[in-house]
Amino acid sequence: MSAPVLDVRSLSVEFESTLGTIHAVRDLSFSIGEGETLALVGESGSGKSTAAMALLRLIPNPPGRISSGAVLLAGRDLTALSEADLRGVRGREMAMIFQDPMMALNPVYTIERQIGEVLRLHLGLSKSEILAEVVELLRLVGVPAPEERARQYPHNLSGGMRQRVMIAMALACRPRLLIADEPTTALDVTVQAQVLDLIHGLKEKFGMAVLLITHDLGIVAETANRVVVMYAGRKVEEGTVGEIFADPRHPYTRGLLGAAKWEEADGDLLREIPGTVPSPFEMPSGCSFAPRCAEAIPLCRSAMPELKDVAPGRPVRCFLAEGRGHG
Amino acid sequence: MADGASRVASAGGAPILEVRELVKHYPIRGGLFSPSQMVHALDGVSLSVARGETLAVVGESGCGKSTLARCIIRLEQPTSGHILLKGADITVLAGRPLRELRRALQIVFQDPYASLNPRWSIASLIGDPMRLHGLAARGERRGRVASLLETVGLGPEFMDRYPHELSGGQRQRVAIARALAMQPEVIVCDEPVSALDVSIQAQVINLLKRLQRQFGIAYIFISHDLSLVKHISDRVAVMYLGQIVELAETRAARRRVLHPYSQALFSAAPVADPQAAAARKRIILAGDVPSPIEPPSGCRFHTRCPYRQDRCAREAPQLRAVEDRLVRCHFAGEPGFPPEVPA
C-alpha cells in the first residue's frame, strides 16, 4: 500500500462546558489509502462525527478545540495550517457530505450557485464555465435534467436528489478524500441504495479515499473496506470488514453485531447490550464499556486497556481480546 | 382464493382489530385562483390483526403507514372506511365511548424525546391513564406505577424523575409503560425503535416481545427497517403510496416476495454480513417516490417499476390472492415473475 491519503495520529478533541471538560475524541489514530473506504462506526456520542469534523478543523472554537494530535492529508499536517491555507484544502482536497441534505444545503440559493461557489473559489472558473461544469457534475451524480435542476432551489428537490447535489458539490474539485457523515440516514431504503451505489462508483472512478461515518452495520458490510469501531470517544477495534464481521474481538463490537443481525434471532429474543452509553460527564473509571460488558473482570473497572494488536493491523482495546479469536 | 392467502388476509383466528377499506385524503388549501388539492395518504387499506399477533406495516416515507397508525387509534378521522375493534365499528365514535375505546387501543410513538411531556414526572405520566379511566384509586396509583415500571424493566426510583433525566431507551420504556397502564389489547407501534441507538434497539424490541407473550397484546408494528420487521412480525404488509401492495406471512416473505416494489425494497435493505452483501444482487430503483398529491395513474408503482408494461400505466391492479399472499400487481403469480435477478 502506498502512502496513505489521510493519516490521523493521536487526535484528541475537547469541549469546554460549564459542567466540565468533555473529551469527545481521545487519542484516535487511523489512516485511509487511495481508493479505500474506511468506516467509522459507533453509536451517538461515540465521537465519530466529532472526529470527522475535526479532520477539517470544523469544530466550533470555543467551546471545542483539537487538544492534540495531527491530521496528515497527503503528508501535510492540517492542524498546523493557517486558517487561510486551510480554506484552500477544504472543499478542494477534502470534501464532506452530511447526514441531512435538506439542512446541509442553503435553502435560499440555487443549486448552481451553491456548487458554483466551490468552482469559483478553488478553480477560479468564469461564470459560463461554472454553469457548464455544474451541469456536468449534476449529470455525473445522476441528476436527471441537470440544466433545469441547476436553476432550482433545494426545496424543489427530493431528499435523494439533494444528497446527489451534495455529492456533486463535494466532488467539484475532485478531492483526495471524501468524508461522508451518515450520508443515507435521512433517506429511504431504496434511495439509500442509490446513493451508496453512487458513492461507491465515484470512488472507483476517481480513486478517492472515503471516510464513511455510520452507525448502520449493514451499510458498513456492504460498502466499507476497513472498519474502525468507536465507543465513548475512543477507538476500540479496527480491522478489515471481513475480520470485524467474522471475528469481532471487542465485546462491544460483538454486541453491536448481535443487535444488528435481527434475522439470526428468528422468533427469539435478541442479544442485547444492557445499560446505556455513559454520559460524558460521568465516565466510569477503567474501561468505559465495562459497566455494560457481560465479560468484564475486576481489572476492567479499574484500568483503561490500551489498544493492542491482536493481529497485524488489528488493534483492539480490551484486556481479554487476545486469545479469544473466533469466539 | 388459495388457502394460505385467505389466512393472510384475515389474520389467524378472530381478528381483534380490523381495518376495512380505509381512505384518508387531506385537502391542501388552494388559493383564490388555484384549486384546492388532495393528498392521497391512504387509499383503501384493509388489514386485520389477531390477539397476540404482530402485523408489520413497512414502506418508505410518504407511503401512508404513519397516517394509518393515527387513523387506527382515532387521532385522525379517516375520510372513509371502517375500523372494527372486536367486531364493533369504532370509526365514528366520539366523546365518552371514544374514551372508553382508548383503553383497548394504544400507541407507542417513534420519538421518545417528543412523546413524553417534559413538564410532568414519570409517576404522573404513567398515572395519567389510570386517573382518567378510574383504573386505580388515588392511593393505589403509585403502587401500580411502580409495578408497571418494574414490568418495563425500570425501577420504582424512576417515579419522581422527569423525562429529560432519562436516556432514550428509558423514555421509550416509560412510553410503553404508559400504554400498558390502560391494559390495552392492541398497541400500535409507530417506528418505536428507529430513534434509538443500535445497542438500545434490541432492548426495547425484546421488551415488546416479552410483553406480548405475557399479556397477549396484538401489535401493529409500523417500520421502515426491513430486517427488524422480518425479525419481529408474524405477517407483513408492504405499502406504497397509500396502498398495500403485498401482504404476506413474514416467514413466506423472507423466502420470496412477489411484488416488484417489495422485491426492490427487500433487496435494497443492507445486510450486516459482508459475504452475503457481496454475493447478493440489489435492485436499485430509479427515481423517487412520486408525490401523493397526484399519484401516478394505473399501478402507482409503474413509474419506477423495472418490469412495467403499457397496461400498468392504464389499469390499476387490485389486491389479489396470489399463492399464499395478497399482491397488487397485474403480473404477480405469472411464472418467473418477478425475475430473481433484475435485468
Place this chain on the structure above:
Amino acid sequence: MRSTGILSLAMAALLAGVTAGNALAQPKKGGTLTYTYHPEPTALSTIATTAVPVALISTKIYESLLEYEGAGLTPKPGLAESWTVSPDSLTYTFKLRAGVKWHDGKPFTSEDVKFSIEQIALNYHSRGRTYFGNVAAIETPDAQTVVLRLKAPIPYLLRAFQPSETPMMPKHAFSEQEIAEKKVRQARIMQEPVGTGPFKLKEWRKGSHIILERNADYWKPGKPYLDQVVLRVMPDGAARAIAVEKGEVDLAPTSALPPAEMQRLSKLPHLVASEEGSEGLGPIMWLEVNLRDKPLSDVKVRQAISMAIDRDKLVDVIWYGNGKPARGPIVSGNPNHFDASLPKFEYNPQKAAQMLDEAGYPRGAGGVRFKLTQNFLPYGEEWVRQAEYIRQELGKIGIQVETQSLDMGGWLKRIYTDWDYHFTSNFTHNYSDPTIGVQRAFISSNIRKGASFSNSMDYRNPRLDELLLKAAGMQDGPERKKVWNEVQAILRNDLPVIFLIEIGYTHIWNKRVQGLITNGISMYTNWDSVWIQ
C-alpha cells in the same frame, strides 16, 4: 402707564427701552419675521373661528375699518379715513379711503363693508350678534360711504372694527349660492384668502409653515417694511423655546412658550419678553363653580375656598410670575372699566377652615369635610399643575378633591352641556368691553345648555342682571363706570366663580424685531410697521 390711556408717550418709552442703544434706528425695509405658535391655524380668516392661532395670522391679511392705539384701544383711521357719530349715538357714518384694492386687484367699496357686517359677521362670527345685534340698517349712499343705523346704542361699537373681530371680506369672492346656502365656510377664499392687508398668502404647508409675503400694492405708502411673515408650526413647547432661543424663530406671541421657558428665555440678552400689548383681550382665569348643589351653593364655602388659595404663589410658582392675582371679573389692565380701588383677595387657610366649620361642614374621618371633583381646562401643563396645587391646598382645609382629566371636547360637553361638574378652572377674555366679555358669564339669561363659556354655574342675581343690561345700553363714561363698579363688587362678594389670576399673555421676541408692541391687541394688528434690524 396703561391706565392713563395716553399712548404715544408710553409707547415711545417702551420702544426706546426695547431698542436700547439704538434708539434712533430708522425702520429698515426687507427681512422676514418668523413666529411660532401651536396649534396650527385651521383657517386663514376669523369668520370660521376666532381661535388665537387663526387671529394671529388672518389679521395680517384682512383689515377692518379702524385701527387702534394704546392699551385702551383708541380708534384711529384705517380703511375708514374718518367717521362721525350722531349725538344720540344711533348713527355712525364712515368715510372709506379711496384707492384701496383687494389682493386680487378689485377695489374695496362700501358694498364690501355692508356685506362683511350683514352677511359675514352677523352670520358667522361668534361675537357678531353681540357687536351688531342692535344694528337696524346699513346704508351705502356711495362707494366710499357707509352709514350704520342702530336700534339702541352700542357702547363698544367703535372698538368692534378690529381685524380679528370684524374683518372686511371681498363680496365678489363669494358666490350667490354660498351666501344663500350659508356655505361660506366652504368657500374657496377660506383657503386662498383675498384681503386688503399688508401681507398676502404665499405658501401654506399644512403641519409645517405658512408664508405670507409683502403686498406690493398696499395702500399705506412705503409699508409694510417686512418682506415676509412666516409661521412655523411646532407642536412641542420645548422645541418652540429652543427655536426661539436659537434665533430660528423671531417671535413667540401670546404665551406660545411654556411659562417656565419664558422665564428662562426672558433673561437671555438677545430676547425680549413682555406682557404688554394684550390689554385689549383682557384674559382672566377663575374657578368656575357649579352652584346647583350643596356645599358649593353655599357662599360661605366658596369664600372659604377662595381664601384657601394663595394666588401669589399660584402666579409665582405655577405661572412663573406670568400674570397677577385677579381682583374681580374685570382685568386690572382695562383702563376704562376696572375698579382700581378693589383690594386683593385674602389668603388665609386657617380662617378658611374656620369658615367651613361655621358653615356647618366639620371635619370627618381622616380630616375630610366633603369630597369634590375637579376639572381643569385642557390648555396645557400649567393647568394640570394648577389643578394639582388647588387639590393640595383644598386638601389642607379638609376638602378632598379628585381631579378628572378631560380633553377639550369632553370638557366643553361636561361643563356647558351636561353641567355635570363641581368646579373647574376656566379662562376667558374680557375683550375690549365687559359687556362683550364679562356679561356673558354671569347674566342669568345665559344659563343655556350647550352655550360655551356662558353661565354654566347657574348663577342668578336679578340685581346683577339689571346692572349688566343697563351697562350694555350706555355710552362709556363715568356713569357707566359706576355701574361696572357695582357689578364688580357684587361678583367679588357672591363669588359665583372664584377669581384666580389675570394670566399675562407674554410675547417673547428677538431684539432684532422692532415696532411690535403698538396697542392693546398688538399681535392682532397687521404688523405693517414691524421691521427687522
Place this chain on the structure above:
Amino acid sequence: MKKATFQFVLRRLLQVVPVVLAIAAFNFLLLRMAPGDAADILAGQMGHATVEFTEQLRREFGLDRPLYQQFFIYMGKLLTLDLGMSHLQQTPVVDLIVDRLPATLILMVSAILLAVIVGICIGIAAARRQGRLADNLISVAALLVYATPAFWLGLMLIVLFSIKLDILPSGGMMQIGAGHEGLAHVLDVTWHLILPATTLGLFYVAIYTRLMRASMLEVYGLDFIVTARAKGLSEGVIAWTHAMRNALLPVVTLAGVQIGHLLGGSVLVETVFGWPGLGRLVFDALLQRDLNLLLGILFISSVVVVIANLVVDLVYGLLDPRIVHR
C-alpha cells in the same frame, strides 16, 4: 411567477378590504363614544358661542343626524373612497392627508431603513464576535437604547446637537422660505430629517440589532453553515451571504409587524420635532373632535400598514424561494 405574484397581491388586497372596512367601522363607533363633537370645539374656540350658533355648526357638519344615519353615510362614502370634509378646516380630508402623508412616509421610511440597515450590520458584527467584548458592548448599547423613551431621547438629541453643538436644526422639515429647488431641497429636507429619523429609528436599530444577532447565531447553528465552511468559504463570505440571507427572514417578518408601531411612535417624534406629518395631526384631530379627519387618518394609516405588510411579504418571497405566493 410574475402572474402568480400579481395574483397574490390582488388576493391579499381583496382579503384586506373587509379588515380595513371593519377598522373604519370600529373607529367610527369608538370615536363617537367620545363626549363632545367638532361643533362644541369650534364654538368653544370662538370664545362665547350661543346655542343656536353651535346647533348651526352641527347642522352644517351633519352631526345632527341620528348616529346610524351618519354611520351609513360615512361608510357609503368610504366605499367610493370619499373621506369627507374636515369639520374644523372645511377642507376635504383627502387633501389634508395628502399634504401630510409624504412627510410621515419620509420619516418612517428613513427610520426603518436606518433601523434595518444599521441594525443588520451591527447585529451581524455582534454575532460574528459572539461572547467577545465588542459583542457585549453592542448588546449593552442595544439594550440601553431599547429602554430609552423615544420622546426623551429626541429632546436630549435636540439639546446636544441643536443647542450645544448647533450643527443640526431643532425641528421642522425644511428651511422655511428658502425656496430650495431640486437637489438643494432634497438636501435641505435630509438635513432636517437627521434628528427625527434617528430618534424614531434608534429604538428599532436596537430591536433589529438584537434580533439580527440572535437570528445569525441561530443560523450559525445550522448545517449548511458547516457545509459552507467545509467548502472552504471564508468566514466573511459565509456571514454576509449564506448566514445573512437566512437570518434576514425573521427580521423582515418583524419589520412588517413594526410598521404599525412605527406609525404610533411617529406621533411622539413628530410632536417633539415639529415634523409636519400625520402622526401629530392625528393627535390634534382627536383633541379637536375632527371626526372625519381622524377617521380618514386612521383609515389611511391602516391602508399604509396593509401595503407595507404586503411589500414585506413580497420582499420575503424574494429572500426566501421556499415561499410560494398562492
Place this chain on the structure above:
Amino acid sequence: MRRLATFWLRYRRNRGAVAGALALAVILALALLGPILYPTDPFDMVGRPFSLPFDRFPLGTDVAGRDILAGILNGGRVSLLIGVLASLSATIIGVALGAVAGYYGGRIDDLLMRTTEFFLCIPSFVLAVVLVAIFQPSVVTVTVAIAVVSWPSVARLARGEFIAHRDREYVQGCRAIGMPDWEIILLQIMPNALPPIIVVSSLMVATAILTESGLSFLGLGDPNLVSWGYMIGVARTVLRTAWWMAAIPGVMILLTVLAINLVGEGLNDALNPRLRKR
C-alpha cells in the same frame, strides 16, 4: 423545588440577567417601601421650584416645588403597577384566545387571526391614545388601553406555540389515553408553551411602562397620581432649565425597562427549550 433549583442554575449563567434581577428587586423594594420610609406627599409644594438635587431635597424639586424623590418613589409604584397589570391582562386574554385558536384551528382560528390582523393594522400607540382620550385618563383607562393594544401579539405567539405543540407526539399520546381537551390545553400544552410567552410578557411590562410614559408625555396620564412618565411630562418643557428633572425619572424608566429586559433574556435562556438542548 428541584426544578426551581435547576432553573436558577440555568438563569444564573447569564450574568446580565442576575444583575437585572437584582436591580429589579431594588426597584420593586423602593416602589413598595419607599413611600413608607419617605412619607412626603409627592404633590405637596414643599419648597421653591427648581431646587437642585442634593441641595435641600435629595433629588431637588420639580417645576412646582415638589419633592422629586417623593415623586420617584410614588411614581415607581404607579408605573410598575400599570406595566404589570396591563401586561398581565394582555397575557391572560392573549393566551386564552391564542390557546383556543391554536389548539382547535378552523373557524375560531380564522376569527382570531382576522382580529389580530385588525389590531395590527391600527397603529397601537395611536389606538391607545384614542382610547385614553375618549375614556378620560385614569390608571384604569391607561391600563386597559395598553392591555387592549398589547394582547394581539401575545395571542399570535400563544397560537403559534399551540399550533406547534398540538400535533406533537406527547399531545397525541394524551389524546390516545383519552385525556379531555381542556386538560390537554391547560395541563399539557400550556406548561410547554408558556416559557416564550412568559418571556414576551415580561418584556411587555417594559413596553407598557414606556407606553404609559408616552401617554403621560402627551398629557394623557392620570392627573391624581404621580408616575415616572408623568414626571417626564412635567419636566419636558423645562428641559433646558433643569435637565435633571426629566433625566431622573427618565433614568428610572430606563433602568427599570433595562432590568426587565435583562430578566426577560435570562428567563429566555433558562426557559427556552431549544437553547437547553445544546
